[in-house]
Amino acid sequence: MRRRNVFAASAALAAAGVLAAPAAASAHGPGKGRVRTGFDRLAADGYAELAGQRVGIISNPTGVTSDLTHEVDVMAADGRVDLVAVFGPEHGFRGTSQAGEGEDYFIDPKTGLPVYNAYNDKGKMADFFAELELDTIVFDIQDVGSRFYTYIWTMYLAMEAAATLGIRFVVLDRPNPVTGIEAQGPILHPEFSSFVGLKAISQRHGMTIGELARLFNGEFLPETVGTSADLTVVELGGWKRRMTFEETGLPWVAPSPNMPTTTTARLYPGTCLFEASALSEGRGTTQPFQLIGAPGIDHRWEAALNESDLDGVRFREAYFKPVFSKWVNQTCGGVEVQITDIDSFDPIRTALTMIITQRQVFPEYGWRPGDTVPWIDKLTGSTAVREAIEAGADVDTVIAGWRGELAEFSRIRRDYLLYR
Structure with a gap:
């Protein structure tokens, strides 16, 4: 893994409603070199x-x-x-x-x-x-x-x-x-x-x-x-x-019960989208949001995903049997998602590539229905991602669809950041 270019610490913000750092150490505080909560x-x-x-x-x-x-x-x-x-x-x-x-x-x-x-x-x-x-x-x-x-x-x-x-x-x-x-x-x-x-x-x-x-x-x-x-x-x-x-x-x-490791947390912004799919997102296994699959899926999905040459990630052919949630007690074939470089890994691009590729190789598995709207629309926040994927768009086209809205949110977000 390449070394990070860590930002130098900036001067403390004099923002209203934000406490300055006290000089004393807490009896229950961190050891030397730790971040202080x-x-x-x-x-x-x-x-x-x-x-x-x-x-x-x-x-x-x-x-x-x-x-x-x-x-x-x-x-x-x-x-x-x-x-x-x-x-x-x-x-x-x-x-x-x-x-x-x-x-x-x-x-x-x-x-x-x-x-x-x-x-x-x-x-x-x-x-x-x-x-x-x-x-x-x-x-x-x-x-x-x-x-x-x-x-x-x-x-x-x-x-x-x-x-x-x-x-x-x-x-x-x-x-x-x-x-x-x-x-x-x-x-x-x-x-x-x-x-x-x-x-x-x-x-x-x-x-x-x-x-x-x-x-x-x-x-x-x-x-x-x-x-x-x-x-x-x-x-x-x-x-x-x-x-x-x-x-x-x-x-x-x-x-939470299905967030056991920091690896899970890094995958979750993307692979949580499989909650909206007919595939298991790994709930009911020891690797939730890292094991993804369903009965009948085999090595062809793993091969197609690794051919996509995504940055910071590799896929391992995997088989598992969830003890609860989707496909409970049924053997599922699929992939284990392995992060190889934290810096270059993009969880959302990765998950979208997984969804698009799965629909090409195993098209019998579609979306999980929702009560009033498709669950994928709730997770992505609009119809745009689902409609683009259903129309056959590639991952770059799907991502381009939200670029303007993301730029506006990023502009607003900057005003509320505390750590520069």
Whole structure:
């Protein structure tokens, strides 16, 4: 793998609502050379940002310190924080649920705190926030950089509720694990809004969760609820946009049951599109979004894909039997997607090439139907990608179809970036 040309650190931004780096080290903070998360810096400052407030937190198993202690456990035991409730997104606060599910209300046995289900329901969150008389909502969840990952939309709905009620919203930032160089892919059109994409951002957004919160606050909340939230982002320390997650020195905790590794996260902005296909996207295997296939597919797909000579990736002929989800307990043939160069790998171009090639070699497998619109339209954000593929377009033509919209989003996105 070629060496990266890592950007030099720039001067700290003097942006409103963004904390400067405290000098002290957190007791639960990173070791020497590690990137410091938003929580590391909040704790190092003695939780001054939360002093005197009734606090609720939206988090999941990824809300850990660098020594893998959960921040809720840390704050619940610290008298300087009045933490009164926890809210869980899809899969739940402690991560007990599968895709499309939250956790029902329970009392957390470790901390004694009430845990509420905040999955996909703004009205329910607003009722909880008001009933608990919260002053501040904290959000800290590891995102993976893709529009269809639902945690960012839980954050958006919580921000809407907070803005409506006049409650502060504090985001503890974490790195984008697939780097944050640029935005990629098609832009969501409003008529295709769903919980795998509520607002007009690109398929791979290239932002941290804190930067996304700033964009949501500046671009979308005013038009939705008539006002912005009282937003504070506690910035990362030492993060550069070109960093891989491995270079941060932070521990990887699976953000969801089917996101086990950083390789999965790098593939997901592209191969998640196979959720909209009749093929298995590898759910129910140990390599979700890396193993792709269906019964009857064989070595011909792998051969055609490797002949396409895509940068940064190779395909291995593979056979697998999912234990749940599509094609459960049936032997599937297909490919294992292997990233050979992180720098040159393009997940969206790769996935589109896979879809186009599969339809040429094994045309009997088409799209997965949706309830009201084809699922592929929800994931790509419009009819354009599906219609181009169905018309026989090559991958360059499909990508050219969103180039203008992506350029406009990229221009807007620049105003909300925190790390140059």
